[in-house]
Amino acid sequence: MIYWDHNATTPCSPEVVEAMRRYWNEEYGNPSSNHVMGRRAATAVNRSREQVSNLINCHPSEIIFTSGATESNNLLFMGVLLTSPTERNRIVVSSIEHKSVLEPARFLTEHGFEIVELSVTRDGVVKLEDAEKAITERTLLVSVQAANNELGTLQPISELADIAHTNGAYFHTDAAQILGKLPFDVQSVNCDFASFSAHKMYGPKGIGALFVRGGVRRWPWERPFRGGGQEMGLRPGTSNVPAIVGFGEACRLAINNMSENVVYLKNLSDEFICALQKSVPDVLLINELQRSLPGTLSLLFYGISADVLIANCNTINISKGSACSSGVIGASHVINKILEDESLRDSVIRISFGIHSSREDFYRFIDIVCDIRQRSMKNGQ
Numbered sequence: 001m002i003y004w005d006h007n008a009t010t011p012c013s014p015e016v017v018e019a020m021r022r023y024w025n026e027e028y029g030n031p032s033s034n035h036v037m038g039r040r041a042a043t044a045v046n047r048s049r050e051q052v053s054n055l056i057n058c059h060p061s062e063i064i065f066t067s068g069a070t071e072s073n074n075l076l077f078m079g080v081l082l083t084s085p086t087e088r089n090r091i092v093v094s095s096i097e098h099k100s101v102l103e104p105a106r107f108l109t110e111h112g113f114e115i116v117e118l119s120v121t122r123d124g125v126v127k128l129e130d131a132e133k134a135i136t137e138r139t140l141l142v143s144v145q146a147a148n149n150e151l152g153t154l155q156p157i158s159e160l161a162d163i164a165h166t167n168g169a170y171f172h173t174d175a176a177q178i179l180g181k182l183p184f185d186v187q188s189v190n191c192d193f194a195s196f197s198a199h200k201m202y203g204p205k206g207i208g209a210l211f212v213r214g215g216v217r218r219w220p221w222e223r224p225f226r227g228g229g230q231e232m233g234l235r236p237g238t239s240n241v242p243a244i245v246g247f248g249e250a251c252r253l254a255i256n257n258m259s260e261n262v263v264y265l266k267n268l269s270d271e272f273i274c275a276l277q278k279s280v281p282d283v284l285l286i287n288e289l290q291r292s293l294p295g296t297l298s299l300l301f302y303g304i305s306a307d308v309l310i311a312n313c314n315t316i317n318i319s320k321g322s323a324c325s326s327g328v329i330g331a332s333h334v335i336n337k338i339l340e341d342e343s344l345r346d347s348v349i350r351i352s353f354g355i356h357s358s359r360e361d362f363y364r365f366i367d368i369v370c371d372i373r374q375r376s377m378k379n380g381q
Contacts, residue, residue, distance in 0.1 A: 002316040002361045006200075007149055007177060007296060007352035012246065013202040019249035020204065023242040031239050032230060041241050048248025052209055055251040056194070057185045061215040064231045065244055068208035069176035070100035072195035073143075075210055075224060075235065076172055077104035080141060082222035085112040088140040088169070092116045094126050094155070096334040098174055101143055118144070123288050124153035124338050131163055139169040146184065146194075147177040150334040150350055151287045152296025154178075161190045170220065176200050176208070180254035181293055182262065186211055198243070202355075203250030207243035210235075261355050265295035268353050272362055273297070279366045280373070286338070286348065295353035300339075304372055306349045312368050316361070319350050 003011075023044065029037030031045050049060040066072045080091070081104075093105050095117040102117075109115050116134045118126050126144055135142055142164040147154050161171040172193040178184050180201030186194055194211040198204055212219055216232040228236030269289055276283055276299075286298040301309060306320045320332065331345035339345050 002357075002364065004351045004353060004357065004361075004365075005317045005319050006354035006357075007152070007293075007350065008319060009199045009205065010202045010354055011356075012204055013250065013253055015253060016203055016246045016249045020242040020246040023245050027241075031241060032228075041239075044241060045239055045244050048244045048251075051248035051251045052196075055180070055184075055255055056196075056211060057187050058211060058213075059215070061232075062186075062212055064210045064212055064216070064234050065239065065247075066208050066210055066231075066235055067206050067240075068199070069098075069174055069195040069197040070208075071235075072208055072210035073098070073100040073174055074104050076141075076143075076193055076195070077101075077108065078224040079219070079221035080113070081108055081111055082224060083220075085140075088138055090114045090116060090134075090136065090139040092118065092131070092134050092139055092142045092164075092169075094118045094120060094144045095337050096120055096124055096148055096150075097143065097145055098149055098176070099333075101145070101174055102333075105143065113140075114138075120337060122338060123286065123291070124148050124151040124334065125291070126155055126160065128156060128159055128163070131160055135163050135167050135169060137167055139164065139167055141170045141172060143172040143174070145174040145177070146189075147175075147182075147293050147296075148334065149177050150332060151298045151338075152177070152292035152352070153287055154182075154291050154293070157191065158189050161192075165190070177293060180250065180258065181265075181295075183258070186213070198247035198250055201250050201254055204243045204246040207240055207247045209247070257355075262294050264355065265353055265357075268357060268359065269295055269297060271359060272351075272353075275362050276366060276369075280369050283369075293352075295357070297351045297353075298348060299351065300344060300348050301369065302344070302347065303376060304369070305346055307346070309349060309369065309372060312372055313365065316365055316368070318365075320348065 029041040031042035049063050052063050053060045091105050105115050118130050144155050144160050146157050157173050164171040170192040173191050175194045176197040179196045192213045197208040216234045225236050230236045282302045284300040335345050335348050
């Protein structure tokens, strides 16, 4: 079985699994309890908070653990929702954001807020000139992802944060895809908020974080949740200690291994494209590799439906795009925004390599594509 869908989720690293192991049934204390086992669990949570903060260069108190980036994004937008709109009622997002940003942002329009969705270039990059026009003194919040989950395209988030701050607005970035894959420094980006998920970077599912600059005391809106004091009262609920420990360990591994992994994935992508184009010359690479996450490829196969290709890849796991769009008929909203020719939209697939992906698997996929093309030509005759 070949797995080329790491943007959807990654396997847990062995070190992560081992770090989590004892917190399931040995060190199972509730970190909110004052007894010995509770204090040991709290120490583990605090250590993990430091590991996450070390990866993104912030203070541990600025890390709020959540169930993942989707919850982090919703926590932010629901906080805005609970605060009555004022003259600053404009929310600016990109048109190709993850649905966990787009849907809550659009929901705000039902409650007195104005939403502006920024257009993108042919390869999925936000147009800064459009952002400068859209972000005004009426803007409350700008939210643009650091890297697109379907294309891998890197966005100019530092520049967008500067535009937002110049106009007195907050800046948030969904950084789920970039964390652990490329350096991400909240000080360099100068974001006010950032969302993360552990399962995109060889950590466990069901755990993530929201970076809040200055910590909870600087949270500018109502708090959406009530019922406990965990996570400094912003995200109450019993801490998922094993998953938090796994997230911390994944961040520690990322700090140690990122440079090596980046080089490996970039070389792997270049070699794959070279081998693919030799056998399938009319394949189109949609994203620009130099401005994308290492290992992420958005490919258009002329004359081959993405559904047909995926169905024929019985032992190769690839996708049409975001796992959150799985089962949706037709192309995703991202592909619809960047491809004007509707006839081509159903022929786009995403391949996202991981650190265990192998060059030896290239030719199994290429053989499948060539076989589909030959059968299609025969049927056409």
